[in-house]
Amino acid sequence: MDKEFIxxxxxxxxxxxxxxxxxxxIGLAAFGLYAAGLCxxxxxxxxxxxxxxxFGLWIFLDLAVIALGxxxxxxxxxxxxxxxxxxxxxxxxxxxxxxxxxxxxMCVLAVDVGQPLRAWFTFWYPNxxxxxxxxxxxxxCYLTVLLVEYVPILLRNRKLRQVPSFLVxxxxxxxxxxxxxxxxxxxxxxxxxxxxxLYGVLRGRPFAFRxxxxxxxxxxxxxxxxxAAVGPxxxxxxxxxxxxxxxKRLVEAxxxxxxxxxxxxxxxxxxxxxxxxxxxxINRTSPETGxxxxxxxxWKPFGTWILLAEIVLFGLVPxxxxxxxxxxxxxxxxxxxxxxxxAGVALNRFVMTIQTLAxxxxxxxxxxxxxxxxxxxxxxxxxxxxxxxxxxxSFRYLQIFPAERExxxxxxxxxxxxxxxxxx
Amino acid sequence: xxxxxxxxxIARYGMTIDIDRCNGCGAxxxxxxxxxxxxxxxxxxxxxxxxxxxxVFKVDNGAEYPAKRSVFIPVLCQQCDHDTPCVHVCPQxxxxxxxxxxxxxQMPERCLGCRYCMAACPYHARYFNWWDPEWPAGxxxxxxxxxxxxxxxxxxxxxxxxxxxxAARESAAAAGKPNTEPVTYxxxxxxxxxxxxxxxxxxxxxxxxxxxxxxxxEAFRLLEKLGTEPKIYYRSKREWxxxxxxxxxxxxRKEPARG
Numbered sequence: 001m002d003k004e005f006i007x008x009x010x011x012x013x014x015x016x017x018x019x020x021x022x023x024x025x026i027g028l029a030a031f032g033l034y035a036a037g038l039c040x041x042x043x044x045x046x047x048x049x050x051x052x053x054x055f056g057l058w059i060f061l062d063l064a065v066i067a068l069g070x071x072x073x074x075x076x077x078x079x080x081x082x083x084x085x086x087x088x089x090x091x092x093x094x095x096x097x098x099x100x101x102x103x104x105x106m107c108v109l110a111v112d113v114g115q116p117l118r119a120w121f122t123f124w125y126p127n128x129x130x131x132x133x134x135x136x137x138x139x140x141c142y143l144t145v146l147l148v149e150y151v152p153i154l155l156r157n158r159k160l161r162q163v164p165s166f167l168v169x170x171x172x173x174x175x176x177x178x179x180x181x182x183x184x185x186x187x188x189x190x191x192x193x194x195x196x197x198l199y200g201v202l203r204g205r206p207f208a209f210r211x212x213x214x215x216x217x218x219x220x221x222x223x224x225x226x227x228a229a230v231g232p233x234x235x236x237x238x239x240x241x242x243x244x245x246x247x248k249r250l251v252e253a254x255x256x257x258x259x260x261x262x263x264x265x266x267x268x269x270x271x272x273x274x275x276x277x278x279x280x281x282i283n284r285t286s287p288e289t290g291x292x293x294x295x296x297x298x299w300k301p302f303g304t305w306i307l308l309a310e311i312v313l314f315g316l317v318p319x320x321x322x323x324x325x326x327x328x329x330x331x332x333x334x335x336x337x338x339x340x341x342x343a344g345v346a347l348n349r350f351v352m353t354i355q356t357l358a359x360x361x362x363x364x365x366x367x368x369x370x371x372x373x374x375x376x377x378x379x380x381x382x383x384x385x386x387x388x389x390x391x392x393x394s395f396r397y398l399q400i401f402p403a404e405r406e407x408x409x410x411x412x413x414x415x416x417x418x419x420x421x422x423x424x
Numbered sequence: 425x426x427x428x429x430x431x432x433x434i435a436r437y438g439m440t441i442d443i444d445r446c447n448g449c450g451a452x453x454x455x456x457x458x459x460x461x462x463x464x465x466x467x468x469x470x471x472x473x474x475x476x477x478x479x480v481f482k483v484d485n486g487a488e489y490p491a492k493r494s495v496f497i498p499v500l501c502q503q504c505d506h507d508t509p510c511v512h513v514c515p516q517x518x519x520x521x522x523x524x525x526x527x528x529x530q531m532p533e534r535c536l537g538c539r540y541c542m543a544a545c546p547y548h549a550r551y552f553n554w555w556d557p558e559w560p561a562g563x564x565x566x567x568x569x570x571x572x573x574x575x576x577x578x579x580x581x582x583x584x585x586x587x588x589x590x591a592a593r594e595s596a597a598a599a600g601k602p603n604t605e606p607v608t609y610x611x612x613x614x615x616x617x618x619x620x621x622x623x624x625x626x627x628x629x630x631x632x633x634x635x636x637x638x639x640x641x642e643a644f645r646l647l648e649k650l651g652t653e654p655k656i657y658y659r660s661k662r663e664w665x666x667x668x669x670x671x672x673x674x675x676x677r678k679e680p681a682r683g
Contacts, residue, residue, distance in 0.1 A: 043576050044537075045554040050472035052548055054539035114537020114552065114577025121516040121536060132515035132540050203650055204509035204546030206671075290649030291671040361546040361647060363672040364483040364497065368472075 005159050005397050009405035011248070012396050022392055025385040032382020035375040036111045044114060046375040053357050057372035058112045061380050062105040063195055063349035066139075067223070068342060069105075071231030072098020072146060073181075073188035078232075078262065080181035086258055089251040092153050092400040093242075094235045099146045100390050104383035106143060111379055131197040138191030145184045148173070153398050189224055196223025199352045206291040208356040210281060218277045219352070225273060229266035230345040232259040233322075233338035240335050242395065249411060250401040253329075260334050264322025267341055271315040278307070299367045302355050310351060314344025435606035436505065436526040437584055438627035438655035439614075440637040441498055443665050445621035448496030452478050455616030456500075458566070459585055461573045463557040475551040477501070477582040478613055485664045495665055498622070500613075501549040501582040502646060502654030503528050509652060510541035510550065518579075525606075526627075526655060527584050535578035542579060546647055547654075550581045584624070585611035627655060644669045 006012050013021075039046045049056040075094040079087040110116045122136045154160065155170040193216065199208035200217025210217040236259040243250050282293040297304045321327050321337035328334050360367055394400050456462070456478050465474045478500040485493045504510075505526055511519050518534040519541055521527075530550075542550040556576045559567070567573065570587035574580050592609035601607070606626050614624045625632030637643060638657040644666045645654045660666055 043555060044552070045466070045468060045473070049539075050470065050554075051474075051542060051551050052472050054542035054552065112538075114539070114579075115535065115575075118516075118534075118536050121518075121534060125516045125518075125534060127512070127514055127517045129512040130515045130540075132513065132538065136515060198540070201513065202509065202544050203507055203652065204544050204647075206650070288649070289651075289671075290647065295671065357543060360672045362481075362499070362548070363668045363670060364481050365548065365672065 002397075005157060007158050007397075007399045007405075010399070010408065013246075018392075018396060022389060025388045025392070029382050029385035029389065032378045032380070032385060035378025036107075036382060038375050039111050039379065040116070044112075046373060048371055048373040048376065050370075052368050053370040055353050055357060056370055057376045057380060058108050060350050060353040062108055062112075063353060064346040065101045065105050065383075066195065067192070067227040067230055067345045067349060068234040069098045069101025069231070070188060070192060070227035071233075071235035072101075072149075073142070073184045074228045074231040075235060076149075076181040077185040080178050081185065084258070086252075086255050089255045089401065089403040090235050090239055090259070092398070092402065093239060094231075095146065095149045095153060096391055096394045096400055097235060097238055099143075099150050100387040102139065102143045102146055104387055106139065107386075108379060108383055131194045131201055134194035135191050135198065138187045138194060142184060142187040142191060145180055145187065149177070149180055149184070152177075153394070153400065156399055157397055188227075192227040193220040193224045196220045196352075199356060202356070203289075205356050205359075205361065206286050206289040207296050207359045208352060209285065209289065210277065211285050218280075222270065222274055222277060225266060225270040226345045226348060229263055229270050230341050231263075233263040233267075233318075233341040235259055236263070236338045237335065237342060238391075239401075240331070240338075242391075246395075248404065249407045250404050252403060252407070255403075256334065257328050260322045260328045260338060263338065263341055264319050264328070267315065267319035267344075268323060271311060271319055274311055274315065278311070296355075296359050299359060302351075302358070306347070306351060306355070310344060310347050314340050314347055318344065433526070433628070434524045434604055435629075436627040436655060437589075437624070438503065438526070438634050438638070438657065439584075440623045440634040440643065440657040440659055442619075442621040442623075442637075443495050443497060443658055443660040444662070445619045446480075446496045446498060446617075447619055448480055448482060449618060450480055451616040451618055452498055452613035452622065453480060455612040456582070459568055459571070459587070459612035461557075461567050461571045463559055463573070464563075466555040466558070469554070473554050475553065475580065477549075477551070477580070479549075483665075483668055493662075493664070495660070495662075497658070497668070498613075499547055499549060499646070500656065501528060501545075502547050502652070502656045503584065504652035504654050506651060506653035509544040509546065513540045513544045515540070525584075525589070527586070527589070528581075529583055529586065530579060530581055532572070532574040532578040532580055537577040537579065539579060546650060546652070550579050552579050553577060585609070588612070642666070647671070 002015055047056065071094045075087050075091055078084045079091050110119065113119065122133060126133045152170045152173050155166045160166050196219035197217055200210040200212060200219030202208045210219050212218045212220060236256050239251055239256065286293040297307065318337040318340040321333050354370070358368055453476050457476065460477060462475050462477065478498050481497045481499060483495055483497055487493070503526060508521050508528055511521050511528065515538065516534055516536055518531045518536070520529050522529055537552070539552055542552060553574055553576045557573050568587060570591060588609045588611060589607065592607040596607045597603065611624055614622045623633040623637060625634045627635045627638065629635055634657065637659060640659065642659050642661050643657045645657055646669050648669065658669070
């Protein structure tokens with residue numbers, strides 16, 4: 001039915017099968033939209049956030065998703081600026097992932113604020129001292145860059161290519177790709193950092209407060225580093241997942257290994273920097289504000305295990321696996337290690353958001369817990385469903401894995417050769 | 425008009441709260457709500473979703489009877505004077521520290537409702553409007569015409585009864601007093617306190633009651649080590665009470681907040 005929209009030389013499942021695949025995701029998206037609608041119409045009283053837990057599931061997942069979406073800018077940076085040509089095989093997929101992650105996060109943020117119609121105020125009355133202003137500016141600009149980067153991928157659709165002006169536009173736009181990659185890298189570095197800075201500047205929350213360089217707390221740099229480290233891991237993970245679901249070879253094994261190696265290298269640097277930062281925080285920053293760091297971990301369930309899990313189990317261990325060529329060459333090690341790296345960064349964002357707010361600052365205050373409401377969970381599920389849908393449509397109708405056709409051709413030839421040899 | 429480029433520190437309004445005098449009656453909370461048009465709590469509001477610009481905590485010394493002792497600590501916006509945590513985080517300048525009075529102001533009309541200021545506040549003295557403000561039929565007639573009610577989705581907090589300050593400012597101007605001189609007024613909570621535990625005035629004026637009380641050895645401020653220079657001073661002659669000003673100790677507090 002939709003064959004003329006599918007790229008030549010690649011195989012896609014039948015239309016009914018595709019519809020069957022997207023149907024549950026559409027259902028989930030509809031449920032999530034209903035939940036988000038309740039929050040928008042009735043207000044944030046639909047959530048389980050409160051005056052103490054001012055941030056909740058949404059901010060935690062937004063930060064995690066944006067970190068995972070960093071693969072878009074970092075892969076672009078490696079490919080177009082550092083000329084790692086092998087990454088051409090995954091760049092389109094990375095752009096789609098980035099677009100999904102950033103646009104999804106923006107949608108959730110629009111529900112999360114009490115007065116979404118005032119979002120433009122940040123541009124009109126910007127407080128230049130606020131990290132959130134920096135985040136808003138950079139994310140908005142970077143989302144625009146991602147949209148512009150997505151356009152050439154979209155215009156390469158078999159049907160759209162039949163329109164000559166689209167071809168010209170795509171060709172001209174592609175000339176800008178180096179500029180876009182540069183701008184995207186700059187914006188991304190800044191907003192990943194600003195997201196870390198959001199917490200690092202909180203002088204009133206000694207659990208999160210960090211010293212730093214000039215106006216930037218150490219979390220600014222740690223967030224950049226951690227996002228750059230897990231971005232490639234997430235691209236690796238999604239590529240592997242898509243290969244498994246579609247039962248197709250989409251990229252060469254060496255590309256996944258390269259992504260793993262880059263991720264491992266950056267993760268190792270991040271673990272080192274994070275460890276040093278933690279030591280400075282424990283021994284100087286936190287005690288100077290009157291808060292001995294040990295007391296943060298005396299409130300259960302957030303014991304020291306969470307710190308060890310973040311740095312060792314989901315930091316050092318995957319870094320070592322990804323840096324070991326023998327282990328990296330085997331999917332059974334490579335994929336779990338990439339998943340662990342992603343989980344580690346998600347855990348970091350959880351700690352920075354949830355633990356920061358749970359730990360009391362006043363001696364006579366209580367340690368508080370928070371469980372998200374179904375409306376909060378539903379809203380985020382809508383974003384997850386939206387992500388799967390955008391990616392599924394992109395995979396079906398656009399060439400997001402440029403090497404797929406060649407790999408299929410090679411695989412078919414390899415299959416034919418023994419048959420031919422047998423005939424002879 | 426006071427120049428914004430070269431702000432003059434005309435006054436530093438502050439408060440002292442004598443913990444030894446506070447009996448936890450909550451009159452300050454009620455007076456504050458009435459003065460500042462804080463609506464009655466919504467039926468679905470919990471202890472953590474309600475709005476009260478001043479909140480009275482019940483705190484004990486952790487000992488068992490008969491050594492157990494309790495005090496009441498009213499906590500409101502501490503009007504931080506240095507590196508004010510909520511001011512520099514607000515993305516759209518909806519929070520400001522008035523250079524002339526030292527009062528940390530909140531502009532609900534500009535607030536996005538991102539709640540970053542609430543996360544930044546170490547005293548948990550900021551409140552979000554989780555519901556539309558609603559008053560029972562007839563009660564809207566009791567609203568204070570000098571204070572605008574806030575809408576759903578914005579943050580609010582104590583502003584040392586800005587409406588009263590404004591009225592005092594206007595009276596002073598009518599009397600021909602220059603605006604470079606501080607005005608004297610009394611916030612609602614101070615007025616309502618039956619034991620006179622709360623004193624309010626200009627901390628820059630050495631003759632003012634809070635300025636003098638703040639100098640006494642039994643005066644202390646909450647979380648002073650954070651370096652935010654709060655302008656609310658607490659007082660107690662009891663050492664264990666002064667000890668609660670510092671950081672919490674894990675597991676030490678089980679008592680729920682009151683109010």
